Structures are given as C-alpha cells and as structure tokens.
Amino acid sequence: MANATVTAGSQTRVQASEDGRKVVDEVSGWLRVLDDGTVDRTWTGPPEALPLMQPVAPYSTPRDGHTLHDLPGEPNLRVYLPHVAPGGDRRRLPVVVHLHGGGFCVSHPSWLMYHHFYSRLACALPAAIVSVELPLAPERRLPAHIDTAIAALRRLRSIALSDDDPVAALLREVADVSRVFLVGDSSGANLVHLVAARVGQEEDGKNSWAPLRVAGGIPIHPGFVRATRSRSEMEVRSSDSVFFTLEMLDKFNAMALPVGATKEHPFTCPMGPQAPPLESVPLPPMLVAVGEDDLVRDTNLEYCEALRAAGKEVEVLISRGMSHAFYLNKFAVDMDPTTGERTQELIDAIASFVARH
Numbered sequence: 001m002a003n004a005t006v007t008a009g010s011q012t013r014v015q016a017s018e019d020g021r022k023v024v025d026e027v028s029g030w031l032r033v034l035d036d037g038t039v040d041r042t043w044t045g046p047p048e049a050l051p052l053m054q055p056v057a058p059y060s061t062p063r064d065g066h067t068l069h070d071l072p073g074e075p076n077l078r079v080y081l082p083h084v085a086p087g088g089d090r091r092r093l094p095v096v097v098h099l100h101g102g103g104f105c106v107s108h109p110s111w112l113m114y115h116h117f118y119s120r121l122a123c124a125l126p127a128a129i130v131s132v133e134l135p136l137a138p139e140r141r142l143p144a145h146i147d148t149a150i151a152a153l154r155r156l157r158s159i160a161l162s163d164d165d166p167v168a169a170l171l172r173e174v175a176d177v178s179r180v181f182l183v184g185d186s187s188g189a190n191l192v193h194l195v196a197a198r199v200g201q202e203e204d205g206k207n208s209w210a211p212l213r214v215a216g217g218i219p220i221h222p223g224f225v226r227a228t229r230s231r232s233e234m235e236v237r238s239s240d241s242v243f244f245t246l247e248m249l250d251k252f253n254a255m256a257l258p259v260g261a262t263k264e265h266p267f268t269c270p271m272g273p274q275a276p277p278l279e280s281v282p283l284p285p286m287l288v289a290v291g292e293d294d295l296v297r298d299t300n301l302e303y304c305e306a307l308r309a310a311g312k313e314v315e316v317l318i319s320r321g322m323s324h325a326f327y328l329n330k331f332a333v334d335m336d337p338t339t340g341e342r343t344q345e346l347i348d349a350i351a352s353f354v355a356r357h
Helices: 047-053 112-124 144-161 168-174 188-204 231-235 246-256 299-309 330-335 339-355
Strands: 003-004 014-016 022-027 033-035 059-063 066-071 078-080 091-097 128-132 175-185 214-220 286-290 314-317
Touching: 022 112, 022 246, 022 286, 033 066, 047 330, 066 112, 066 168, 078 112, 078 168, 091 112, 091 188, 112 128, 112 330, 112 339, 128 144, 144 168, 144 175, 144 188, 168 175, 175 188, 175 286, 175 339, 188 214, 188 299, 214 339, 231 299, 246 286, 286 339, 299 314, 314 339
Parallel strands: 091 128, 091 175, 175 214, 214 286, 286 314
Antiparallel strands: 014 022, 022 033, 059 066, 066 078, 078 128
16 A cells, blocks of 8 residues: 555555555555545454464265255255255254355355354254355445345245255255245344344234245344443444454444444444334344343343343353354354354354244
C-alpha cells in the first residue's frame, strides 16, 4: 500500500491501493472493502491459522467412515454421508442442515475447520449432513442469508420428492427429511433461529413443507448482541483470537445488517424489543450451545432465558473454559486434551438431542 492514512480505533481506514482504488473499510486479517464496491477477502492474518481455511475436495471413496459430495445448484450444497458397508443397516438417517458462520461476511463450507467437525458428526449421530453455501455481506446483506437457507430446505424437499442427479438420488435413498435439524455456528446459529421461525410461519397449518419437517434447532455460540456492550463483551479477553474479536463483532454486523439497522435488529437480537415476541414465534425444540469464555456468552444466555420465559422447549450446553467456536479449531481439538474433551461433549449432546427428536 502507498499513501496510506489510517485512523485509529473503530473508525474507517482509508488507504490507496496499488491500482488506485481505496480501501474504505476493513476487518483486520479478513477483508477489505474498496471504494468501487468490490471486496478483497485475501487472508492477511497469522500464517498458522491459514490451514484451517483451506478447502477440502469431495471424495466418493469412504474415508474415516463417510463420503463427501458436492451438489451444485441453487444453492450449492455439500453432503456428508456415513458409509454403510454392503449388508449393513440401511435405515433412513436424520438430516442435519449446517449453516456456516463467519459473521455473515466470510468463510465457506468447504473449509477444513468445518470439514473436520461435520464429517465426524455425520458418523457419530449418524446423520446425513447437508452444508449450505451462503451468500456473503456486504455484497449481499441480510435477509439474503435467510432466503438462501430457505431455498436450501426447499431444494432438500425437492430432492426427497424427485431428482435425477446421482448425488441427489444417493441422498434421497438415505435421508429422512421428516427429521431435519438446523445447526449453525456463530452467525450461522443466528440463522438457525431465523430460518426455523420462517419455516414455522410458512407452515401455518398448511403442511406446505411436507414431507420435510424441521424437528429441531441447534444454535452453537450464536452471534446475538445488543447495541450496548454486555458484561462478557467487556470482560472476556479475545486479543489472542483471530477468529472472534470485538472488531469482527461490530464491523461484520454493520456490513451484514440492513442499511441503517443497529444491533437491536431482530436478525442479531431476536430477544429484543424490535423482534416479534418470542411467544408468537413458532420454533421447534432447541439445543443452544454456549461457550463459558465467549465474548457473547451473556447475550447467548439471555436468549436462552427468553426462550424459557416464552414457553419454548430449550436445552442449554455450557462448555466450561471454552471460547467462541472452539470446536472448529482442528489443531486445538487434536492437541489440547481439554478442547478435545469439550468437543466430544458437544458432539454427544447433539447426538442425544437428535436421537430424542
């Protein structure tokens, strides 16, 4: 960069790039917004974190008890299927629809950080895992992500009814779409609530989604916030994490929410005064996972309490000593016994929840 002028704090940084375009906003390490409206998502963070964001190619030959398939379309889907040996139990499997995180602005379901967890989850439940490629802000702001997730469910329903694609046919053979569970991490966990509510509203006694039924929601460390800082936002140390910082929390939401909206918007604060009363929101049973050392721990717990007060069926798993999306860090899961143990607890809780619904 040449002729850079950088303003300290949370204000916009304006920098002249080599081709004359200017950086009008950025989130350190993750993205830069240029003055022509384009977005540069070239990773500029610590090199040791880069392997977690490398894409994993699909494979139809079983590995570690599962196969991995890409299903291009509107939207693109990535499918994990537990491998069943010839003569094995071929009963239909519940379907877990994964909505990836990234503050609505970054990440992709093919990344290693998702692959290592959801391939493991597919075998542990067992279940068919369908991961949805979501749009990214600021090019496409909310509710585009909600609309895409709804489109993924409609595509899944269509596959269950009739589809000639070989991968779709394979999914149709094993998937029980009457037991669909929405799971999402961080901003994807916000979508679990929002998409489940949309499906419930569209259902409205008309059975328009049959044979598909959303049987449960699993928001993991949802990015729920308020306009004012929570106690955990002010007290939890996040400076050692490149994957979740206060800058990311603030700027990604500003880039993703409708223009002019604050953090009190229902997309980021479904328990707030701008959102519909939770008593009126049709939701399936929910399992909410909360990190004890997460920046958004307090607003996560506030959401859980609001669900209970509204008479909703909700279970809460608190991962002691863990920070935001800890289970997606493959290196920590593999090398740190405590992180590995907490990850197994999360998988066990999800498996129990799915088995009971």
